[in-house]
Amino acid sequence: MTEAVTPEMRLPPKVSGEKPDIGHMEEFNGNFARFLMRCKAECGELAEYNMAGQRTVLMSGPEAQEAFLKGLDKKLSRAAAYQATVPVFGRGVIFDAPPERMKTQLKIQVDALRYQNMRSYAAVIAQEVQDWVSGWGEEGELDFLDEFIGLTLNTACHCLLGADFRYKMTEEFKALYHDLEKGLQAIAFVDPYLQQPLFEARDNARERLQELISEIITERRANAHQEYGDALQTFMLGTYQDGTYLTDNEITGLVIATMFAGHHTSSGTAAWTAVELARNPVFATEILDELSGLFGQGQEITFENLREIPRLEAFIEEVLRLHPPLVLLMRRVMEDIDYKGILIEAGKTVAISTYGSHRDANYFPDPETFDPHRARASTAEMMWAYIPFGGGPHKCAGNAFALMQLKSIFAALLSKYEFELVDAPDTYQDDLSAMVLKPSSPSRLRYRRRG
Ligand code: HEM
Incomplete structure (x- = not known):
């Protein structure tokens, strides 16, 4: 991900089915793991959805997930995305x-x-x-x-x-x-x-x-x-x-x-x-x-x-793999980002889905089958697919x-x-x-x- 942002850059594709005011909130609340899989199936590596005004870009696939997970705090902030934890953990603690x-x-x-x-x-x-x-x-x-x-x-x-x-x-x-x-x-x-x-x-x-x-x-x-x-x-x-x-x-x-x-x-x-x-x-x-x-x-x-x-x-x-407890990881974008020529603007949220990644048939053939014997290549790609x-x-x-x-x-x-x-x-x-x-x-x- 770079910051060489130019005016003619494209924006991430938007997920269909947005409703006035609430955006995709209803569908998200129904079953968010499945909703995120729909986002990826429809839009690919980057998919933008709307949570009652908070625009969120889902990043899918090992390459995009690696960029997300390696992102520096000052560009991709966990603190800004997890402010809900401040009153629970306490003022002045971790994200505050x-x-x-x-x-x-x-x-x-x-x-x-x-x-x-x-x-x-x-x-x-x-x-x-x-x-x-x-x-x-x-x-x-x-x-x-x-x-x-x-x-x-x-x-x-x-x-x-x-x-x-x-x-x-x-x-x-x-x-x-x-x-x-x-x-x-x-x-x-x-x-x-x-x-x-x-x-x-x-x-x-x-x-x-x-x-x-x-x-x-x-x-x-x-x-x-x-x-x-x-x-x-x-x-x-x-x-x-x-x-x-x-x-x-x-x-x-x-x-x-x-x-x-x-x-x-x-x-x-x-x-x-x-x-x-x-x-x-x-x-x-x-x-x-x-x-x-x-x-x-x-x-x-x-x-x-x-x-x-x-x-x-x-x-x-x-x-x-099949039941990852933390399905959705999030960060707030603090500076405009260029991801392969697509602009992810500051102020948006970016997210990755462990659940969706672990069901990608390119990396986990027959993904819904529980099989502890499945071979897993120890490639760098796999490292960012199994997360x-x-x-x-x-x-x-x-x-x-x-x-x-x-x-x-x-x-x-x-x-x-x-x-x-x-x-x-x-x-x-x-x-x-x-x-x-x-x-x-x-x-x-x-x-x-x-x-
Ligand atoms: C099967 C059990 C667990 C799973 C699947 C899991 C998963 C995760 C994931 C995905 C993250 C990264 C979150 C992000 O990038 O936003 C994380 C962070 C973290 N986990 Fe776990 N976790 C587990 C158990 C535990 C346990 C038992 C502890 C402590 C006793 C723990 C302590 C932490 C801490 C402190 C962080 C934050 C690290 C940091 O901010 O640098 N986790 N965990």
Whole structure:
């Protein structure tokens, strides 16, 4: 993408079906993943649609997706596209921080998800999974979406804020988190400061959560030498270039931002993995054989032995291809852009669709078929076609954490239990009613202890 913009340049083709005032909002809200596939089928690499006045250019195909993901912040701004998160994360945090401070905050966030903490996270997750299944008995039936939402909230809370907070986690904390989540509905992307009860509850929850987290910070400052091995410790030790520490407000913001980035993305993927395992028993048996070799003699699940489980990894990769939790990534265009002679004007939004990209038959033949054995060329093109974790400078910071958690959960579950669908196979569908894709509710599965 260049900025050599000339007056005779063409504009991106417009998607049909625009309505007065609302543009494509109605069709988008119906099923946005399918709407985005229609945009690409009709217009090709660039397709412009209208969200109640906000003109958005969908960029499709590996080349356009690479340009989007590698775009510099000053040209393609995430901050301007994700302003709805400001009241949730907090003033002065990430997308509301000046560029240099934002950079440092993101670096500290990445540090918290890096190797040095991963070993203790692996132990925490293994423990949480063990506690979770301890009351299951011989057989039963559960809604696995609800179950994974609960489990991954516990693991996120435990890894981010430590054991003390996790085991004291009250209904109050869950209610506050829920109020913050409700504050990120589609309307917040139009105006997050509208006067309405939903946003009032969001603001009260943000304030109260900071009080709770400040209490732990104060306690920990009094015990400065203790090792906690959690993200809060990394956030508390991180400094800006001038040597100052993050404020309680900023630390609270990073906790919330990390929780939001990691929670529903993980629970949705875990739920889809469980459903696909139940729907594809032949592949499940292959993975079980692999796990028996690794954990068959009652070996503990640890960070080390979770590292390489190729069949399970390929299975999760295929789940993320067909059901990528973050379907739509967005940036605001800050300076006019020339993309192959087409002008994308400043002020517009640009977007890419992981869901659409993963269903491109040029790269994924017979794309709707679930096949963990599908060969994937390791070409540069493929790298920008398969993008469940995004790519470039803002590629998912929790990628390694997410995969380690999924492997830990399914290594433990599959060794102990077998699963089967309760409802007809085609009733388990992608639910796109929220920002993060998940299987439709209820996602009921029957489990039975292995003999
Ligand atoms: C299967 C699970 C997950 C998927 C599919 C996923 C996907 C993504 C994607 C696509 C992005 C890029 C967004 C963009 O470019 O606009 C992203 C960013 C991010 N993710 Fe994840 N994510 C997952 C789990 C997690 C977890 C568990 C955490 C933390 C514990 C996490 C933390 C982050 C953070 C902090 C960013 C922002 C990075 C930055 O701004 O530089 N993610 N994720």
